[in-house]
Amino acid sequence: RVPCSAGTAPEQELLCIFGTGDLGRSLGQRLLQTGYRVVYGSRRPHSCGPLPERAQVMSHAAAAQSANLVFICIHRENYDFLETLAPELKGKVLVDVSNNVEKNLYPEANAEYLQRLIPGAHVVKAFNTLSAWALQNGPSDANRQVYLCGNNAEAKQAVSVVATKLGFTVLDRGSVSAAKELEDFPLQLFPEWRLPLRLAVGLTAFFFFYLLIRDIISVYIKEKKDISFRIMVSLANKVFPIVSLIMLSLCYLPGVIAAFLQLYRGTKYKRFPDWLDRWMLCRKQLGLLALGFAFLHVLYTLIIPIRYYVRFRLSNRTPEFDTTMAWRTDSYYSVGILGFGLYLLLGITSLPSVSNALSWREFSFIQSKLGHVTLFFCTFHTYLYGWDKFLRASSYKWYTPPGYMLCLVLPSVVLVLKLLLLLPCVDRSLTRIRQGWERTNPDDDSRKSLLT
Amino acid sequence: RVPCSAGTAPEQELLCIFGTGDLGRSLGQRLLQTGYRVVYGSRRPHSCGPLPERAQVMSHAAAAQSANLVFICIHRENYDFLETLAPELKGKVLVDVSNNVEKNLYPEANAEYLQRLIPGAHVVKAFNTLSAWALQNGPSDANRQVYLCGNNAEAKQAVSVVATKLGFTVLDRGSVSAAKELEDFPLQLFPEWRLPLRLAVGLTAFFFFYLLIRDIISVYIKEKKDISFRIMVSLANKVFPIVSLIMLSLCYLPGVIAAFLQLYRGTKYKRFPDWLDRWMLCRKQLGLLALGFAFLHVLYTLIIPIRYYVRFRLSNRTPEFDTTMAWRTDSYYSVGILGFGLYLLLGITSLPSVSNALSWREFSFIQSKLGHVTLFFCTFHTYLYGWDKFLRASSYKWYTPPGYMLCLVLPSVVLVLKLLLLLPCVDRSLTRIRQGWERTNPDDDSRKSLLT
């Protein structure tokens, strides 16, 4: 006899689990460790494989009657037999934890199907986004949230309390009709990366063909010279920095637009249009892709001198020394390196464990202030690269500007707009709007922590 | 008087702590914060240094009698005096949290020794893998797990409940005979890195001597020319990519072998042989070491043009320009860079905070799909480097192939096997096996979340 069970006895609530597979076993073990008592419902109570110590096993009907909360850890394909238990499950809370192997396999969500089978029970969809592994090892930062939905508020509350005792944080997603969405969560593949990736591919393709025609095919047509071997490195090293700079400026453009919108509306309490919201939510992905392209640009630049083509050219010319040229190239290398260094810093601070360790003020300092400085360095690097070529007619072959000029448009616009926002008078009224002072609700102390 | 103590009173269980050192104090503080009452047992109850506010201090005997669960935060060297408390400790749960400063210092584990001293008590080994610092600051993702073992299931359950209330996740390791293993945990130094590191050192040594003999000593013997200065960079830059590619393919080989084994056996529910299990568990370490070698290869390649030797050679030759040569070198640089970029991506996603943030499907997409693509790029990079030298007799000095040809064997095998697995008919039956459909247990809903 262990004496302390007396002390903890009043809390030991009995929970029921249907299904003795991996998930059922993991869940039972965690519940037991948290101090709950657990009873399993099984078709073959006497031969159902290894279960956690101290758990009971009964027939489904007996198990259902003994507890008020039943976890259904069974495949959807086998739900139909639950219909026969409808009398025992009446008024009970049924927690549906199931997932499907594919989207749209069935017309209705598993939880809705369960609710239809046993209308007298309170079905709550929960825990399905966690794997058996996460359940057994306990919540980690990334696996802390339990989404739930269901029609009965008290049933949801009861499941919330269990989830919270297990160490999870609960997010209520509404009625059982949200179950479909919850069941699709574990099947998603980088949903937030899709738009930025498509954009990156589109921009890469556009500039690849633009520069292919302008720099390689045009030479072939005019001079009958085949320089197609330049596609592999020279052309790639033009496309990558262009795409990187455009994507970096696309990462900071929505913030500037939002600021102007707030200035125009004079309040921060009106929702942004949907396209802006969606754009702002993928800024991190835009920035990281831009960093990836910048990284490729750096490596492609660094191998220039070991390329056969360059070595060949180098050994065949002896130009005059030109100090301006030395200044120009050294400056744009230097500015480029500093820009890339800042860029990397932005990337590192967006690692979950690093950004979690920053205070809100520190994070916004890095991502906003340092981010715009990075954009400035990278844009300046490109301007230095152009130097006086912007004014020479010979740069505009076939009346088209070179790629690097095209890609300067967007970052220049973003930087000019940002500068406007930094003017003292504009900045002051924007700050006031964001602190919500003028139209604030008197007994509301929370907004400070949520300043954008 | 604070009124709410009335509300929480029924839960305030009293726990006892023997020992008032750092660990005893940290533990007591956390227990008090969690709502437990705490009593310390001390030799000198009136002069035992600073203890947490609201904790009581008594003599060992009095403290032991007042609580049912006693944490023993005392050095093993001082356990012997506990024997005199045997009557008071009878039937109590004793939690042994001690560690040793070295492995194999004593013939039996501390917990076993304690159990032998006080046979009437229920000794549970627990918390020893946590530092006082982790106890005081609460569980973090990395310090969440509490291992415990002991002979009495109810005693373990009681300790589990306390650990869970403190926010930890409990892993039961069986009877008190597992205590030795638990006490060795905090003394381990990178156990899972040992095998991959030894392998890396072995491969590096082998290829270093192979290439030293083949490329430098052979030149000295045949042509009496001393090119030993090439050891520092040229030779190193041959060894590193070779080792990197071999280790990368060793990282993907066990997965392919496992797939073929499952196909052959027709089930996923049979355990893999031990060597395969151990191999699969160190895939991450193999991959990260391979990445380290690849990183060194990149840096050694990038400094080529600033090397004195290369500058010297460059300024003394004027070859004919050869477009095929330009294509060849540019292609293998380009493919190499892309491969390295993907490689880095794999490395970044294996950071704990990043991989935690991915869903299971996303993680397996990156590590399996993208991993094989990386292996393909790196292998292709090496083939491009060889180009037509595979067919030239002059490549095979002293009848030995160059190092890069040797290192292509393993990755080629892995890629061919993986391609076989991707054939529609093979893939279909493998997927079916991994979903466990054909031999599935009817009321088991959990496997879906655990697909490999």
Added chain:
Amino acid sequence: RVPCSAGTAPEQELLCIFGTGDLGRSLGQRLLQTGYRVVYGSRRPHSCGPLPERAQVMSHAAAAQSANLVFICIHRENYDFLETLAPELKGKVLVDVSNNVEKNLYPEANAEYLQRLIPGAHVVKAFNTLSAWALQNGPSDANRQVYLCGNNAEAKQAVSVVATKLGFTVLDRGSVSAAKELEDFPLQLFPEWRLPLRLAVGLTAFFFFYLLIRDIISVYIKEKKDISFRIMVSLANKVFPIVSLIMLSLCYLPGVIAAFLQLYRGTKYKRFPDWLDRWMLCRKQLGLLALGFAFLHVLYTLIIPIRYYVRFRLSNRTPEFDTTMAWRTDSYYSVGILGFGLYLLLGITSLPSVSNALSWREFSFIQSKLGHVTLFFCTFHTYLYGWDKFLRASSYKWYTPPGYMLCLVLPSVVLVLKLLLLLPCVDRSLTRIRQGWERTNPDDDSRKSLLT
């Protein structure tokens, strides 16, 4: 009716929240999920916007009377009305969660002001370092700690229990006079980075001007030659590695000093002087800044061959080949790359998610052993760079040593001192001191886990 409320009923304590803003709502939701009952106090109980389901809303007075613990989620500007509730709030625990938008906005802390307004209540400052976002999403590794302070120990205990149930870890900072410090926490901007950053800027400025005068202005004065274009890359690439090496040695110097201090004092239980403590606390930042400078040094070195100036020079000279020169340059490149690789490894292991995953012994192995090896490699790299120039008079222009010689002083001292500490006799007595054996307190088992 949900049946399980019966089971959990005895724990459902009622807590009161004043204020229905973002923070009030997030807090209420979390409390409800944890199993508490929640009542909001509001000026307009019937029109106060969306509140969590199952929460009650009353007038301030009625809400205050119904609960023993009141969360004050109101702007400080509106605290004055609370004075009228003094009778209802008498004896209650008031949790002040407020922050200010700026430091030193008010002469006294918000919590002190609240305590002065309602002397009969027990004010506890807590939760103010968490954002509404962190409250709603639950504690993560980085947002786990709740600081609290207050004059009444039982009131603090009551708040501790609530915070712990919400999953947070509590750190008690003493009486209400600590509130000012707590309210300044969310307004801090990288406090621990300030000293290292200032040092980095100072060192950079000093060596920049030193080398500007020594290498560029001196040439202009002596030879009337303008080589100012070298500022952008050549000069920068001298300053960065110098600063990096000095900061890396500053990162390991305090550890060595501390060891000598412990040897001299013969104990580890005496506190270090304040300056040493502060120095040791910013070692991580020093190391990371050093890594940043090393990274810039690597990139600036790698672009050397694509610089216009270098290409120009290269194509105009044909020196004699010198094997020693080849050995020398290749060795220092090679050692530099290995040093940088180790450096990066140190940087990666200092990412929060990686260092959390290491055991204490593994972390100290990496940061101490591997750290000193890195310092050795980087110092050796610099010595190799100097080679025989240390002995040549021509190196000492204007009687000043070159920058790289200056920067070798500190790391050499650190390495020599560290070597002394590794002597068997010294190491043995230091280990004994750090294990605390000779002056240990007999019933103290905890120090082992806290060895430095």
